[in-house]
Amino acid sequence: MNAPEKLKYDRATQDVGNIVHLEHYNCCIDDQRLAVLFYVVGLGATRDPYIFPGMENIWLNFGRTQVHMPSRAEPPKAERLRGTAGFVVPSLEDLAKRLEHAGKEMKRVIPERKTRFEWKEKDGLIEATDPWGTRVRCHAPSPEYGPIDLGLAYVDFDVPPGTVEGIARFYNEVMEAPATASKGRAVVRIGRHQKLIFTETKAKQPEYDGHHIQIYIADFSKPYRCRVALPVDRRSEGRPQAVPDRARDAQHEAPAVQPTARQPQPRHHQHDLRCGKRRVPWDILRRPASGTSTIGRTPICARP
Numbered sequence: 001m002n003a004p005e006k007l008k009y010d011r012a013t014q015d016v017g018n019i020v021h022l023e024h025y026n027c028c029i030d031d032q033r034l035a036v037l038f039y040v041v042g043l044g045a046t047r048d049p050y051i052f053p054g055m056e057n058i059w060l061n062f063g064r065t066q067v068h069m070p071s072r073a074e075p076p077k078a079e080r081l082r083g084t085a086g087f088v089v090p091s092l093e094d095l096a097k098r099l100e101h102a103g104k105e106m107k108r109v110i111p112e113r114k115t116r117f118e119w120k121e122k123d124g125l126i127e128a129t130d131p132w133g134t135r136v137r138c139h140a141p142s143p144e145y146g147p148i149d150l151g152l153a154y155v156d157f158d159v160p161p162g163t164v165e166g167i168a169r170f171y172n173e174v175m176e177a178p179a180t181a182s183k184g185r186a187v188v189r190i191g192r193h194q195k196l197i198f199t200e201t202k203a204k205q206p207e208y209d210g211h212h213i214q215i216y217i218a219d220f221s222k223p224y225r226c227r228v229a230l231p232v233d234r235r236s237e238g239r240p241q242a243v244p245d246r247a248r249d250a251q252h253e254a255p256a257v258q259p260t261a262r263q264p265q266p267r268h269h270q271h272d273l274r275c276g277k278r279r280v281p282w283d284i285l286r287r288p289a290s291g292t293s294t295i296g297r298t299p300i301c302a303r304p
């Protein structure tokens with residue numbers, strides 16, 4: 001009997017870097033009705049039924065990922081992501097119908113409100129703008145995005161010209177996440193299928209307004225040891241009852257992205273970091289944020 005054919009595996013293809021999951025982006029908003037109409041009625045999120053079920057905030061579940069939209073600021077304020085959020089949705093055809101309906105509902109429910117909502121089909125995907133100006137790009141499920149039918153696949157930030165090499169260096173050396181830069185674009189790998197992308201543009205960018213993304217990392221202390229990522233204290237703003245970020249030890253600010261050093265630098269985005277005692281929970285890629293339930297979420301499908 002012949003010996004079984006020896007299979008060769010390249011196990012390195014399954015390696016992941018220090019950032020293991022991109023869980024949410026957070027933008028303050030001034031009217032929760034618009035968030036429901038765009039993200040739930042339009043994009044197909046479900047409202048998290050247990051965390052922030054009231055009017056001060058809304059957590060929008062896309063599979064194992066989320067969008068957070070607090071609306072408690074006084075006076076009201078709205079933020080927008082300086083870039084594009086990439087989602088996977090089960091059906092682009094159904095999405096188009098829902099966005100059409102959501103736009104009509106915005107006019108019916110809040111006729112006096114002018115929003116930045118728009119959407120169009122383009123090159124086999126759907127691009128839309130949320131009511132406050134955050135751009136989203138929706139893709140059909142694909143092996144490129146992993147075994148999901150619904151979820152946040154990437155955030156693609158707009159950055160000034162001449163910055164992507166430095167950004168890739170920051171993620172490689174400080175965050176220890178595999179990153180490459182080429183032709184005005186830096187790509188940072190998160191887990192096996194998610195990405196942070198930084199795309200250079202000459203378009204004038206608005207001032208940084210405080211929005212953030214949240215990631216899970218394995219080695220939590222390294223960015224602090226590098227003294228590059230600075231702790232910030234934003235969560236307690238306007239919420240004296242909340243545990244300050246510095247005390248939670250859970251948030252830091254990504255370095256500025258301007259190429260020149262030794263000058264006052266504008267902030268770009270923040271990381272809201274989650275990690276359990278420097279260990280990554282075994283089910284980190286499959287479960288929602290700590291304290292949340294799987295009820296109201298779309299399970300990961302079994303597609304290989």
Ligand SMILES: [Fe+2]
Nearest residue numbers: 026213214272
């Ligand atoms: Fe957050």
